[in-house]
Amino acid sequence: MSAAGSSSSTIPNLLSDIVRVxxxxxxxxxIFARWTQGFQFSADEPTALVQYEGGPCAVLAPVQAFMLKYIVQNIDPSTDKWRQIEPRDQDQLLVYATAQILTQAAQADKNFTMMHIVFFETELAPDDLSFDQFHSQLKVIHRQTSMDVQDFWYKRIALLRNRFGVLLFLxxxxYTKTLEILRLEVSDITEPLIDREFGYGSQSLINLMITGRAVNYVFNHVQDIDGLQLKGINEQSVIGFLTLLEHLRYCEVGSYLKNPMKPIWVLGSETHLTVLFSFEKSLAWFESNADRARQMFKMFDPDGNNFIASDHLQQLLANLDLVSDSKYVDIMRKKLDPDELGIILLSAFMDEFFDDPENHPPDTFDIFHYNGLARSNHERKVMYRMAHSVLLESNINCLLETNPMLTCLQTKWPSIEINWTHGVTPSLN
Structure with missing residues (x-):
């Protein structure tokens, strides 16, 4: 395969470092064999990707989510035409999603870097390549824009579709993210992104695919734990993330992932990733000034008490680019803490400085769930499963281990009640 019109090269040292990370x-x-699959679509759901073995969902689920992003924002859901596309349209959808993720990785932290495509010398690689044989045949090509990336992949779609497509994209x-930035974002670069024992993708890898940043944590911003700076998500994400592990108190998912710009969420169980989405666009929104103020307030209120020490007011105002000179702060401190208790309530602060209306989701909406593993689907058919959802007036948390789907979704919508079509609850695993 030639790469006419652009430079391509084999860079063994840098590429071997990428492989080692x-x-x-x-x-x-x-474990390597489980990851050697291409991007293949379901025979029963033409816009849904199929996963053959455990492990590569860390790549497949985010790619599926970005394909659904295109569908949700561009296709009328009133008919089932969005579920009936031709192979050529599948290719375009796949190329769009992979280019979006690659561009996002290049643009993370607002410092755009060159995009790189790792590819085979020949499009049709033998199926029986060992780990070393596979990696000895890789090359790298450089691209400047998302359209250049899409053009390259669309003309050579077999690179993504055939057996090693997932790894070439990963x-x-x-490579686009660069080793330098990976070392800054990943807490422990000596721990591989793919688990040595079980082959699952790490949270850093999942975050990289969803947000473009390979940080380890899913809370907002940075948390200081006994002087250790733990890096989380730094801004509202296009695609969201929810996890059953939050209910189990293994982690805290911040609002930047819980409230994405599009009504699409990658869902995490203990061992697998699936995708939830809706055509109800009001389920997602761009964060307002009031939303950002609440998040900044929380940085001074890590225990979630909904108040901060009044001594933090000046810094809070400064962080929000509000007036923060000492005389003004003294006036506001007295107004917000009239009883001189030494604390400022979140409600009082928001009422004083922000009057943005609250974002309220609709009371009822339809959702769809995707699971790429055939064995985890009803009748072993990889298809979207639909449900009608209702947000009740009071929170009724489900603590039943037999319904992990509901428990996971209640980490975002505590009062949600779900009625799945045909009465079959889809699996998170």
């Missing part, structure tokens, strides 16, 4: 050392051939994202 991804896999670590002493890679198990069976390496393209990591």
């Amino acid at each position: 991804c896999w670590g050392t002493n890679v198990k051939e069976d 390496y393209s994202v990591l």
